Amino acid sequence: MITLNDVTLRRGAKALLDSASVTVNPGERVGLVGRNGAGKTTLFALLDGSLHEDAGEFSRPAQWRLAQVVQEMPSTGQSATDFVIEGDTALLAAQEEVRLAEDDGDGERLAHAYMILHDAGAHDAQARAQALILGLGFKPTELNHPVDSFSGGWRMRLQLARALMCPSDLLLLDEPTNHLDLDALVWLESWLKRYEGTMLVISHDREFLDAVSTVTVHLDNGKLTRYGGNYSAFEELRAQQLELQQNAYHKQQDKIAHLQSFIARFKAKATKARQAQSRVKALERIERLAPILTSADFSFEFKEPANLPNPMLVMENACFGYPPPGEALAGTPPTVIVRQVNRSVLAGQRIGILGANGQGKSTLVKTITRVLACTSGTISEGKGLNIGYFAQQELDVLRPGESPLQHLVRLARESVSTGQSDREQDLRTFLGTFNFGGDMVRQTVGTMSGGEKARLVLCMLVWQRPNLLLLDEPTNHLDLATREALSMALNEFEGTVMLVSHDRSLLRSVCDEFWLIARGGVQDFAGDLDDYQRYLLDEARRNRDSLRESAKNAKNPLRRGSPASSAEKKLPHGNLKTLQRDQGSVEQRLLVLQAEQHSLEARLSASVPPQERGDVGRRLNQIAEELVNLEDRWLALADQIDAALRRIAS
Template sequence: MLTITDLSLQRGGVWLLQAVSLTVQPGQRVAIVGANGAGKSSLFQLLLGQLTPEQGSVALPGGCRIAHMAQEVKASDRSARDFVLDGDLDLRRMEAELADAEARGDDHAQARIHGELDIHEAWSASRRAETLLRGLGFSDYDIGRPVSAFSGGWRIRLNLAQALMRPSDLLLLDEPTNHLDLDACLWLENWLRRYPGTLLFISHDRDFMDRGATHLVHFDQQKLELYTGNYTAFEGQRSERLAQQQAGFERQQARIAEIQRFIDRFKAKATKARQAQSRVKALERMERIAPAHIDSPFSFEFPLSEKVSNPLLSIRNGQAGHGTAPILTGINLTLLPGSRIGLLGPNGAGKSTLMDGLRGEKTLLAGDRTCGEHLAIGYFAQHQLESLDLDASPFLHLQRLSPKASEQSIRNFLGGFDFHGDEALSAIRSFSGGEKARVALAIIAWQRPNLLLLDEPTNHLDLEMRQALTMALQNFEGAIVVVSHDRHLLRNTVDEFWLVNDGRVQEYEGDLEDYERWLADRRKDDTEAPRNNQVTSNGVPAEASAGEGVGESADDRKARKRAEAALRQKLSPYRKRQTGLEKEMDGLQQTLQTLEADLANPALYDADGQARLKELLGKQAEAKSRMEDIEAEWLEVSETVESLEAELAG
């Protein structure tokens, strides 16, 4: 499938790869790991023809279709649905050809193109695009919104959906989970397991790799090492190579001892026997993998504040939301020193809203929030990175917090986050997302909090930094509340889970595996397997080829083809009308939602607002009437489409 031979590659005068060879077989799912800057993304650029190697070659089969996940997307007025559909280049090409044939009145060309569209299953394209969007966390309302209405992280999700929409033989994904929540990660894992092509993906999420990879390629010292198995298998194999290093072995034992002390505290909670057993398994795993991290550049902790209140924080009869509309009600919780909470819940259920409420932000609309006298909160969220002073260095950020601290103490502290020498004094404007995240975590740790509120702290962090963060959180003596899609971090740092769902916050008795099953039970319309439109040697789609009758004569086959073409031509205007009606219903639905929001304004019901109220009610009645007429026509057209499709299928 993919053959790399004697390849050497450099960027900016730095050698990334030297004389490497690699073969990836069809159908393999290959995770790509290595230090930041090792060349992982450059390898993808090479496969996409955007880079030229200094020597060697990259070979792919003729006609190999590549889909890749872009890292940026420009603002546009195209809807999320249309943006995702744009990923299917063949579909858009055939639609353009059909429009041209219709404009020319070429009936023969129209019939031929309709046949191609049917083979391509164009009739289900919109539904497949919407399934991808819902799986990645977009609401039904979001599907019709313009790309320009979404933030950067959600646009990355749109890029991912577009890549998944494109029929392909080779799929390249660069950090696909970076901007996903746990629910979307689990959905993506299931989708990729059904993907019929070859998958190469860059990731720092060990659980995602464990469940999605059949092989692993490690960038190490300008070489590519291919391992069979998932990330855990890779760590085990690599640890064997490193086990002879005595210094590393001693460090491994020290880490295991730290984890064991944590487990001893954890097992003392009789009500948490199930989580205790899970943590014991984590220790068994850590004993095997620790040597693979002996060369980690990170070593830090979260020092606890000198004074700690008990309880740290409590909320009684709370309501949380935005504006005047509560998302969560009946919030009753208490955080004690040593509380270690993981928040679970579907996208949009209110996890980040609850985190803001815990911080005392305006999202806490009602209720009593009581803080301990010595409460010191350390808060991390991705949007905080935007508030960093881009012209200041990591050193200056800490010095501003503690002007009397010695230069050496600040430098030593930053060294644990791998900011050494000139880098500690460099303006962070040019830093990567991962480096900025490390600065933000260093600022939190420097202030010695006793309550950590962490909202997706592992985004942009590489594997080694995630490992170091996990260790630091394990040894933190204060309280932790964390939202994360990194299941390894959750398993190894929290004692209990709270479920945020249906407007409530309550203790969740299960573990992450139970939560995944719970999600699967409530998830709908996401079981359709991905397509890659594979064809046989004669150019006929494999599915169509397999379905043709055995022993069918040439004349019978021609007659059947003519009849099918006639049916498709008859079906085409009904499908077109069906699509038009659906778009009109979507538009009316958005109009009705806007009108309902306008009608919720209390000022309309004063004497001065009566005229405007009457106008809005009239528009609402008109829109509802139009919606009823369109729905009735849509039902009639849909019945005709279903009847013709059944006839065509028969």
């Protein structure tokens, strides 16, 4: 188990852990929660060994294998698949042992090395890596693309896949959902529920924490408090605990006030001096309870829109996509993702935009915000439409070299229609309501955290007094308190909201209808978010089956587009697990024989005594025959497994 006993951990002069104690048992899935800056990531650094306690005792089982997401952006020309496979440290060690055994020329060591290689999963490493990559939202055509060809967010997904690929007893995940769409998030939840080791996860997504955690550890004011249950259970227990503590504090204050009043009234009276002195001693013995001090909750509101056109938008035969890149391709048709959309957006609607990764959610939003143009068809805007846009990448609307004050000054000058003051003091006051005070108003955006950038975008949105809000993943860098504030502000907003988000709590609380973007079109989604999660899992299963069939056809072109052969139809059903176990046994025997064959051939190439040469030759012939039979058996089992998988899928 993991234990912290009176641990103090400092970063500079600040004690992020102050005599903190907690225990995490093997196999527990722990949600680590606390406000931004409380020290959660620093605690992870203690757990992974990159930091050491300044006082107290910390222990973690030495034999536990650790996996975590590396925070550095990967830069390599490796394919996505190869990059993720390298996350399997046990496989890399086994491959290195085979190389050393081959160099050593020791047949027995080589045979043993091949068995270790098999046990490490060499035979299905590529399939395991690609399943992780596809689950996290990549397209089948991207499996062999170079890592450097992907954007930053997608490369961080590959880092996550690499961490999941690593066999581990302890898994540390720091905000794993930040770069994920809802479809990838649903897949990750499903994967983590099957994880058998000990897991600690930092997240500001309450539904994700509820789904994957069984224990919650709260980091607050340098102390660690353990709660049984997921985040929702923690919230309820914490509220009850705070109420009890606050009641106890008020009762103690009443008692102290009563004692002080008695002492003040009677300390000068001789007849009451003894009693007054007794009260003084009683007052000194009281162990003072501290009042419950909680950080000021962040809140804001959208101002009433100047007008509410109805309809806000009308889309007629609208197609959404991207123009060809560059003037050189002027004659090339645009890339169309969503086709023939005929829809209206009305005043007061709350629309959640759903769709698997790559189906066109962000493309639709960017086209409505005029970042992209319709590839065909029209979007007609209501008179007085004022769009507030929260981009998934905050720097699409922020300038890294400018300060919050400069952003608001520029916005105030451009938005004269809002009728708001552009005086610097008024702008500073407004920024202060979003926690940009003091020197922060002149700090450059490029040096700010993701949460601070997101808060600045919200500040700019509120200033514009929009009547249509288009929000593309607004919660990526927001903590739970700010997410709650956003949810409350959106519910009180009198205009129209169109929201793309993987935060299901936000979608549930804000949206009363959903549009589904799928297979090149937009349609109403009649179900709720639970129905949508089932839809995503079904889509993922169909994609895996399609990929498996494509891989099979690539190996055997004669099978492409053809129905199952009569031989396949006659295959016994069998038990899939039994077939896979038999195939694994055959593979293991193949590896052992191949290692022995390699060793014997090496002996023959060296000086072997004449009396032994015949025995070596006969053994090599026996091995060759057995290898042929085993390879035939392996192929037969592979066909039976494919047939069984097709039956399961159908």
